[in-house]
Amino acid sequence: MIKEYIQTNRQRFLDELFELLRIPSVSADSRHKADVRKAAEYLVQKLKAAGADKATLCETAGHPIVYAEKLVNPALPTVLVYGHYDVQPPDPLNLWTSPPFEPVVKDEKIYARGACDDKGQVYMHLKAFEAMMHLNLLTCNIKFMIEGEEEVGSDNLGTFVKENRAMLKADVILISDTSLISLSTPSITVGLRGLSYLEVEVTGPNRDLHSGVYGGAVANPINILSKMIASLHDENGRITIPGFYDKVAELTANEREALNRAPFQLDTYKKELAIAEIQGEKGYTTLERTGIRPTLDCNGIWGGYTGEGAKTVLPSKASAKISMRLVPNQSNHEITELFTKHFKSIAPNSVKVKVTALHGGEPAVTPTNSRAYAAASSAFEEVWGKTPIPTRDGGSIPIVSLFKKELGLDTVLMGFGLDSDAIHSPNEHYGIKNFMVGIETIVAFYKHFGKVVN
Ligand code: BES
Ligand code: MN
Ligand code: MN
Numbered sequence: 001m002i003k004e005y006i007q008t009n010r011q012r013f014l015d016e017l018f019e020l021l022r023i024p025s026v027s028a029d030s031r032h033k034a035d036v037r038k039a040a041e042y043l044v045q046k047l048k049a050a051g052a053d054k055a056t057l058c059e060t061a062g063h064p065i066v067y068a069e070k071l072v073n074p075a076l077p078t079v080l081v082y083g084h085y086d087v088q089p090p091d092p093l094n095l096w097t098s099p100p101f102e103p104v105v106k107d108e109k110i111y112a113r114g115a116c117d118d119k120g121q122v123y124m125h126l127k128a129f130e131a132m133m134h135l136n137l138l139t140c141n142i143k144f145m146i147e148g149e150e151e152v153g154s155d156n157l158g159t160f161v162k163e164n165r166a167m168l169k170a171d172v173i174l175i176s177d178t179s180l181i182s183l184s185t186p187s188i189t190v191g192l193r194g195l196s197y198l199e200v201e202v203t204g205p206n207r208d209l210h211s212g213v214y215g216g217a218v219a220n221p222i223n224i225l226s227k228m229i230a231s232l233h234d235e236n237g238r239i240t241i242p243g244f245y246d247k248v249a250e251l252t253a254n255e256r257e258a259l260n261r262a263p264f265q266l267d268t269y270k271k272e273l274a275i276a277e278i279q280g281e282k283g284y285t286t287l288e289r290t291g292i293r294p295t296l297d298c299n300g301i302w303g304g305y306t307g308e309g310a311k312t313v314l315p316s317k318a319s320a321k322i323s324m325r326l327v328p329n330q331s332n333h334e335i336t337e338l339f340t341k342h343f344k345s346i347a348p349n350s351v352k353v354k355v356t357a358l359h360g361g362e363p364a365v366t367p368t369n370s371r372a373y374a375a376a377s378s379a380f381e382e383v384w385g386k387t388p389i390p391t392r393d394g395g396s397i398p399i400v401s402l403f404k405k406e407l408g409l410d411t412v413l414m415g416f417g418l419d420s421d422a423i424h425s426p427n428e429h430y431g432i433k434n435f436m437v438g439i440e441t442i443v444a445f446y447k448h449f450g451k452v453v454n
Contacts, residue, residue, distance in 0.1 A: 002443050005131050006436060013439075014110070014432070016046065017123045020085075021103040021112040027063055027086035027152045036063045036148050039085045039119075043146055044068070046126055051133035052144070058164075060156035063148030067167070070133070071141045077449060078141040080170035080409070082399065083122035083177060084150030087114035088424045095426035109429040116430035117423035121176040121416060122146055124435055128442035137443065139450025143170055150177075153197075153359030154399050161399075161406045172372040173403050174445070176438065178393050178415030183433060185263055186380045188373070189413035191291065191392035192400055194326035194363035196336045197299075200225070200343060201319045201354040208304075209314040219350030221318035222303045228346055229298050229320060236282040239296050239324075241342045244335065249328040251292055259292065260285055262389050272420060291392030294335075295325045321358075325394060332360035361398020364411070372412045372449060379414075379444035383437060414445065 006013075025039035026032040040057050047055035047068040055068035063086065071078075090100035090113045098104045103112035110120060125144070132138040145168065147157050161168060178189040202221040209218060234240050251259070264287055270278065280289040289295070303318030305311040324335055340355040347353040367373060368390050380388040393413075400411045416438035422428045 001135055002131060002137065002440060005135060006127075006439050009127075009131075010436065013123075013127050013435075014105075017110070017120060017435070018103045018112075020119050020123060021110070021114055022101055024090075024101045025086050025114070025148065026089050027149050028089055033063075036086055040064045040066050040146075040148055043085055043122075043126070047129075047144060050126055050130035052129075055144075058160065060149075060160055062152075062156045065148065065157070065160055066144065066146040067164075068144040069142065070129070070138065072138055073141070076140050077172070078143060078170040079446065079449065080143045080145060080168060080173050081125050082173055082175050082403075082411075083125065083144075083146045084118045084148065085114075085122060085146050086148040086151050087117070087119065088151050090426075092426060097427055100426075100428075105432065106429075108432050110432060110435070111427060111429045113428055115428050116417040116421040116434075117428065118150070118177045120430040120435055121438070124176060124416065124438040124442055125174075128439045128446070131439065132443055132446060138446065140446050141170075142446075143168065150397075150399075153361075154402075155359070157399055158402055158406070161402065165407065168407060170407070170409060172370075172449070173400075173407075173409050173411040174372075174442075175397065175400070175411055175413050176415050176442070177397055177417075178395065178413045179417040179419050179421070180415065180434075181262055181389060181391060182418065183431070183437075186384045186386055186388040187262070187391045188376055188380070188388045189366075189393045189415055190368055190373075190390040191328075191365045192363060192397050192413070193291075193294070193394055194330065194332055194361050194401070195396040195398065196324040196326060196332050196339065196360040197358045198322050198336065198339060199319060199356045199358055200322060201317060201356075202228070202347070203317050203352045203354070204350065205314070205316055208316050211312040211314040214314050218314060219348065220314050221351055222315055224348060224351050225301070225303070225318040225320060228343065229301075229322075231346060232296055237280050238282070239294070241296075241338050243338050244294070247329045247331075247334070248294060256288065256292075258390075259392065260287055262287060262391055287392075290394035292327055294327050294330060297323050297325075299323050325396065326363050328363050328365055330363065332362055336360065361396055362401035364397070364400035364404070365392075366400070366411050366413060370410055370412075372410065375448035375451075376412045376414050376445050378448040379441050382444045382448075383441045412445075414441065416441070 304315035
């Protein structure tokens with residue numbers, strides 16, 4: 001019945017998603033402020049049409065939050081669906097094979113910014129809701145909270161959650177904003193890394209200088225910054241900041257073995273990225289390096305002359321953006337402090353260093369022994385014919401730890417993307433198969449979760 005409904009309405013579902021994907025809701029870019037709002041309004045309209053009792057735009061100090069609910073029966077469990085309708089900037093535009101906000105289907109995949117992260121995945125929940133309303137299958141109360149600032153650090157979500165505790169009361173948070181191992185090996189994400197994101201600025205002389213007149217005698221901030229960044233890893237791929245690993249939760253041999261049982265093909269991995277060799281912290285596998293180990297990466301670096309041709313200049317300043325992915329039990333604020341102290345300490349006297357924390361979030365692990373996890377697992381078994389493997393993802397969704405802290409709620413991370421979907425990159429895409437089977441699995445989750453409680 002549900003399969004038939006999804007198949008019959010397939011084209012309309014896709015048309016509606018395409019309309020959402022055409023709205024360039026880039027939260028980081030103030031020129032798109034009105035578009036971000038437009039995407040929120042579109043979701044409100046579609047939630048109402050699907051049968052929500054209430055669907056509204058909630059104003060915040062930044063972009064609005066979409067809230068909707070359908071309360072069928074107070075005796076039934078309540079699921080709070082979280083997602084985000086904002087997207088990453090599409091740059092660099094010239095690397096897209098079709099324009100980022102003009103969705104197209106190629107090889108059964110939808111190409112557009114936000115196709116997977118997270119509009120396509122959010123839209124599965126709207127259509128699962130619509131299907132359950134239409135077929136009278138809803139066995140849970142549903143609440144939706146879809147924000148427009150996830151890609152810029154969810155600055156206003158914390159306040160919203162604190163101010164609306166009663167409205168957000170639920171039994172579990174359900175999120176589709178992560179990836180599967182593959183379409184033949186379903187998985188449920190049970191861990192996400194945290195994040196500390198900083199900007200550093202190194203200042204040498206009070207102005208740009210002629211690199212012939214002064215070069216060799218005055219410190220060059222770019223040379224120095226590069227050396228400082230390079231020194232943050234040792235020859236074993238370990239981060240050199242004192243105290244950085246002090247609180248890192250070490251997994252038991254059994255846990256590591258379980259994690260490494262997930263299928264991983266090194267050849268395919270390298271081929272897909274066009275790299276000859278992988279790298280990383282000595283003593284850990286690739287799955288461990290991205291799942292349970294903390295990292296430090298330079299995300300951007302600039303300074304001096306970068307225009308056409310040559311300009312012989314010894315720059316006054318050099319800057320970089322640095323992200324650190326954190327694992328349990330590291331904390332964003334502590335790591336930011338350790339970084340700042342260390343980075344300043346390794347700077348030579350010839351330069352001044354400024355460190356600014358931009359944003360961050362705490363790591364999260366979700367339980368595998370909860371009723372909600374069991375319902376998600378049964379949903380996959382029913383629809384995919386396979387038991388999903390619990391996995392640790394390397395990305396961050398900082399609000400997962402916030403929900404636990406503020407609402408006391410655990411999250412089920414039932415994502416349907418693939419690591420190869422190019423999220424945050426040019427040519428982001430999302431498989432139509434993932435979208436369709438995702439809707440079916442979400443509906444099955446409600447069926448099982450509605451059954452298991454009380
Ligand atoms: N959906 C991603 C996070 C993600 C992707 C988790 C793939 C697991 C697998 C989310 O939209 C995201 O991009 N988060 C940011 C953090 C945020 C604070 C900007 C990230 O991970 O960089
Ligand atoms: Mn996302
Ligand atoms: Mn993202």
